[in-house]
Amino acid sequence: MSTSPFDAWITNDDEVSSLLSQEWNRQTSTLQLIASENFASPAVLAATGSVLTNKYAEGYPGRRYYGGNQIIDEVEDLARRRLTALFGADHANVQPHCGANANVAVYQALLDAGDTILAMRLDQGGHLTHGSPVSVTSKYWHFVSYGVTPRSDDPDAPGEHIDFDNVRDLAMQHRPKLIVAGATAYARLIDPAPFREIADEVGALLMFDSAHVAGLIAGGSHPNPVPYADVVTFTTHKTLRGPRGGAILCREEYAKKVDMAVFPGQQGGPLEHVIAAKAVSFREAAQPSFSVYTDQIVKNSKAFGAALAGEGFRLVSGGTDNHMAVLDLRDFDAELTGKEAQEALDRAGITTNRNQIPDDPRSPFITSGLRVGTAAETTAGMKEAQFVTVAALMARALRSRGDDAAIAKIRAEVAELCGAFNPYAGFTKL
Numbered sequence: 001m002s003t004s005p006f007d008a009w010i011t012n013d014d015e016v017s018s019l020l021s022q023e024w025n026r027q028t029s030t031l032q033l034i035a036s037e038n039f040a041s042p043a044v045l046a047a048t049g050s051v052l053t054n055k056y057a058e059g060y061p062g063r064r065y066y067g068g069n070q071i072i073d074e075v076e077d078l079a080r081r082r083l084t085a086l087f088g089a090d091h092a093n094v095q096p097h098c099g100a101n102a103n104v105a106v107y108q109a110l111l112d113a114g115d116t117i118l119a120m121r122l123d124q125g126g127h128l129t130h131g132s133p134v135s136v137t138s139k140y141w142h143f144v145s146y147g148v149t150p151r152s153d154d155p156d157a158p159g160e161h162i163d164f165d166n167v168r169d170l171a172m173q174h175r176p177k178l179i180v181a182g183a184t185a186y187a188r189l190i191d192p193a194p195f196r197e198i199a200d201e202v203g204a205l206l207m208f209d210s211a212h213v214a215g216l217i218a219g220g221s222h223p224n225p226v227p228y229a230d231v232v233t234f235t236t237h238k239t240l241r242g243p244r245g246g247a248i249l250c251r252e253e254y255a256k257k258v259d260m261a262v263f264p265g266q267q268g269g270p271l272e273h274v275i276a277a278k279a280v281s282f283r284e285a286a287q288p289s290f291s292v293y294t295d296q297i298v299k300n301s302k303a304f305g306a307a308l309a310g311e312g313f314r315l316v317s318g319g320t321d322n323h324m325a326v327l328d329l330r331d332f333d334a335e336l337t338g339k340e341a342q343e344a345l346d347r348a349g350i351t352t353n354r355n356q357i358p359d360d361p362r363s364p365f366i367t368s369g370l371r372v373g374t375a376a377e378t379t380a381g382m383k384e385a386q387f388v389t390v391a392a393l394m395a396r397a398l399r400s401r402g403d404d405a406a407i408a409k410i411r412a413e414v415a416e417l418c419g420a421f422n423p424y425a426g427f428t429k430l
């Protein structure tokens with residue numbers, strides 16, 4: 001087992017040190033295909049592990065409740081400046097601890113309890129914070145949900161794309177105060193323009209939740225929602241490849257309300273070490289090499305999707321425009337559930353997550369689908385050819401899921417492939 005170069009300072013705790021090494025080994029010897037994950041750069045990891053973790057900084061730059069924040073103010077200001085420049089936004093709040101906090105803060109900033117929000121249905125790709133019964137969001141606000149068009153076998157009109165007639169009809173009928181665009185399990189490009197049109201027709205505000213695709217937007221591979229949306233929320237750790245966290249961009253007129261909703265509305269002291277790491281990632285995302293990276297993510301995803309289709313999986317919506325594919329497993333094997341597939345792939349060293357597909361007959365815990373993504377392994381350097389190989393390995397693992405020897409052989413092939421594409425190759429010491 002290789003030792004992680006990042007735990008070299010943990011000399012006083014063998015138990016944690018050993019767990020970090022084991023996780024380093026898992027991440028670098030198995031395939032990371034979870035669409036919401038990535039490999040942050042050593043610079044991002046270093047900032048996250050810095051002494052900034054020691055500082056209390058409730059409030060915002062220039063208006064803190066604690067002393068000693070002169071340098072911290074510069075860190076947070078730098079992060080905000082880099083972020084507004086990256087997306088061309090008026091105002092940025094970089095304090096949300098995660099994407100869910102960012103969304104709830106926006107609802108709190110712009111709405112009163114009980115107001116209506118129109119967002120995407122969960123089984124069609126929406127996020128828990130888009131009104132799931134198990135999310136606090138559904139307890140404070142009234143959600144109405146739009147969906148995707150029906151599935152069709154016509155390759156030129158495959159269906160399962162956002163149904164804008166449905167969005168408009170529901171908007172007309174329910175007059176929401178806020179429309180939410182954006183999804184967590186949707187493989188198609190989300191055009192902000194028709195959402196803006198519909199929002200204007202009914203006098204609603206528009207929030208674009210770009211959690212998954214923020215990196216693709218920053219790299220110019222997907223359209224920027226900032227000119228269309230009143231507020232844009234996102235996570236910093238998915239395609240954007242920063243530390244775990246959230247952020248909010250908004251028009252100047254909502255800046256004060258959004259800031260108040262994050263702190264003191266939602267959170268206490270900000271994680272300034274994470275904010276420093278966010279600043280590092282925003283700079284990385286502004287480099288020309290980041291656009292090359294995000295274009296490659298999409299190219300890899302298209303090649304991966306086509307190869308998976310060739311193996312007999314049905315791609316929900318008929319393909320992919322972003323970093324992910326949502327697979328309907330029933331065409332591959334009517335008996336195979338998402339849960340069973342995820343577990344079999346895990347044994348073969350292929351990390352994925354089960355996911356509901358539109359109108360899934362199975363529960364969210366079992367599911368008929370699987371979600372895969374290319375952002376992490378593209379960071380590790382994999383190209384189209386490797387993703388074609390990965391598709392074949394996945395199909396083999398699922399076909400031979402009852403055969404331990406076959407699974408062990410696939411796991412060895414996976415480890416060899418990952419050995420050739422280590423995202424931290426060359427970094428032996430921080």
Ligand SMILES: *Cc1c(COP(=O)(O)O)cnc(C)c1O
Nearest residue numbers: 098099100127183184211212235
């Ligand atoms: C991931 C995600 C979130 C939440 O992010 P967390 O950091 O996990 O809280 C919100 N919205 C969408 C669309 C997401 O995909």
